[in-house]
Amino acid sequence: MIDDIYAPHIAEIKKALGDRASEETILADLEKLVKYRVPVAEAKRSIIKKYGGTDSVKKTLSEITAEDRDVEITVKVLEVTKRDVEIRGVSRTILTGIVADNTAQLPFTAWSELDLTKGEVVNLRGAYVRSWQNQIQINLGDRCDITKQDEAAGIKAEIMPTKLADVKEHANNLHILSVVLEANEQTVHTKEGDKTITSGILADDTAKLPFTSWVQNPNLTKDATIYIENAYAKVFRGVPTINISEQTTISPSEKIVTPVVKANQQSVYDLLKREGAIDIIIKGNIVCVRPGSGLIMRCPECKRVIQQNICRVHGPVAPVPDVRVKSVIDDGTGSLTLVLDARLTEELLGYSIEEAKKMTSDAMSSEVVEENIREQFVGKMVAVNGNMSNGEYGAILLAESAWFPVDDLKEEAIALLKERGV
């Protein structure tokens, strides 16, 4: 029966139009368009348009994917902040914030000053979705249809604080429950004169991240457990940094947070989900020592690595010798570039700058140190504590300390067999 073929399409159109058209009307229109060999998808669109609907698909926030272009959602506005931005040279006021329903919470950006107030429940039609650095974001353009819902009925959403391990670059309206591990005041020179900022380290049970506060706040003291509302994240030296501004509120919290005080060991796979991290431990094998390791020469001005005593920027210079290791560490779940500076190269592998220079001149080969490092290092298991940045040059682990783990392997073997019950 013809009705059967059209039934799912009619249902979909009906869903978009509500009471604006009857099923009979829709069927008649659809049949007509199909007779004219209009593709069904196009026919559906034009019927919805004709009766004043948008072809928004109704979804809950947890159902939204990065591919959604036009959705209808009913959400509570948990947070909304006005922001003045420049878009292609034109100043505009936009809104950023967080919306939630009973299934999830998502950040949003409204590209004009829409009528949205914190705490109210709204039905939004014609919202679209953007995905940035794996973070789904609701976007509301001028086309967006806002219907205020009378009652906050059904939506009991409250803001869920973001875990520090999940903080992404450029995240806005961040709410964070954490412990202040370190807080130091310092004076910086800005265009508007000297300013006192507070910087330090925050920790929750997932990670540690640095923070910078552009305002002074009595709650930002060492060991305090605080609830931060409306902070934003910016990448500084390769690591997402929590930025606290005038729009941020900080209040003391009674909640118990067990911060990761010690560096925590994790798999490379888990680490690579993050854009940057401080004070983490990775244990893996060195699977490659890259060229450019060993004795290198740097420009005395800009510290760039140079060849033949010529800096790309500063021309002929008197080179400054340095020693480093650029390698790849792999733990079977993923890999990242591991860099050891001169101090660690000497500590771990025994080559000081002086020794490296001597070896090089003795052997009459500029690669002899690199070759020696390769022989000592490739295949070895090494544990590294340091900071990871994950940018356009890939993931890089800058070691603060590194060591060759010495475990009782027999004990480990016994424990493994016991764990498996054999």
Add this chain to the structure above:
Amino acid sequence: MLDREIAWRIFASEFNNTNIIHTAGGEQAPHYIITPTGARCNRLFAVGVITEVENIGHENNELWRARIADPTGAFTIYAGQYQTFSSVFFTGIKIPSFVAVVGKARIYEPGDGRIYTSIRPEELNVVDEYSRDQWILETAKSTLKRIDAVRLALNSNLHEGEIIEHLQSNNIQKELAIGISIAITQYNELEQYLSELEQVVYDAVRTVLVEKEDNVAAEPKQEEIIDSKEYVANIMEMLDTGKGAQYSDIVDAVRKVNITTKQLESIIKELMSEGRCYEPKIGVLRTVH
């Protein structure tokens, strides 16, 4: 930025039981092997004892074949003319000794139904016994993790697409989830094989508990060169591919047999004074025929 392929930890026994090649589209796309436990592997890292080295190539077209044994079997290594570092390595290597290899997984099917797996090395290095034992434990842990994950997939009775999601929601990383979804449809009697492999893994772990014989543990680097001078002369000739041998390469090659740089220098002086070699330019040496 393209992600670097993971170096999988796989025992030789499982590696040699692998017979699936998987290409993710396109001629340029990397080739993967899918092991019975679902490791979707393009690169692997292994540590074992080198037991055989042979140059099976022709004069100007080197092809090295080596075997590196772990407690479960042996990896076959093939290194051709494009892996120049391996020729220096294999020339100087003492058998047996502990060796680490990072390389690409290869499958060769001669067309008679047989399947050969091998590794094309990217890195080769001499390591110690402790590193070997560390590798056994790490490889045991990751293999058991994969065995558990395959069982989870088998018991779920889900379709291929759903299995990937199911495994990921159980904290199994995507690469492995994809591999497992393929492995369970392509390998026959997988459950039986997993039980066998599990026992093989336990036996491998038990080898770490065995008391070491002192002579094996103590010596990997000590080799007695009967005649250091002849050894150096040989190395020099071997490394000379027409433009002379790089001094640094010679230093490298002889270090493996415990000739120090100092000794090497006096040997070279001796060879020079005997008119057996000369230095056409600084850092380069040639033998006189």
